[in-house]
Amino acid sequence: MDFLAELLIAALIVFGGVFGLVGSYGLAKLPDLMTRLHGPTKATTLGVGSVLMASMVFILWDKGTLSVHELLVTIFLLLTAPITANFIAKSFLHRQANPETDLPPTGTECGWASFDVPPDSDDDEPNSLTIPRRNKG
Known part of the structure; x- marks a missing residue:
């Protein structure tokens, strides 16, 4: 069991290091912002997530308890990085x-959602709300 746990931890650390390196290289070398977003949001997120999972496996193997803090950090990272890249x-x-x-x-008739008002709307600004945000008057 010791060998298998150490092998899993080492594999997760190497996996995380490779993905972190690829993501950092992409962030530094890709030409514009839209292509540079893929490095940190995809590869680096998987890299840091793998290192955090390796740490959780080590704590579970060494102390016999699950590290809730690292689990929460991993979940937070995997949820917020893609949303931030979208914004x-x-x-x-x-x-x-x-x-x-x-x-x-x-x-499509509507085009890009960030710019166009849906065709069945009489609002003068694009939004995703069904009720108007402001009083038209």
Whole structure:
């Protein structure tokens, strides 16, 4: 059992290190913001998650208890990194991209959700709320 636990911990650390290296390299070398987002959100998230899982396995093997703090950090990391990347990408689209020339056509009537008002709406600004946020008057 000791050998299997050590092998699992070592494999998770190596896996995490490789993914962390690939994610950091992508962050440093990819040309623009939209492609650079993939490095830290995909590879580095898996890398840090693997190292945290290795630490949880070690604590479980060594002390016989589950490390709840590391489990919560891992869950928080896996949930927040993709959401943060989505917000950064939307911010980039709103500040830099011209929807008529820079973005590919979607083939739908509504177009890109970040820019267009849905066709059945009479609101003058895009939002996802069903009730108006402000008083039209």
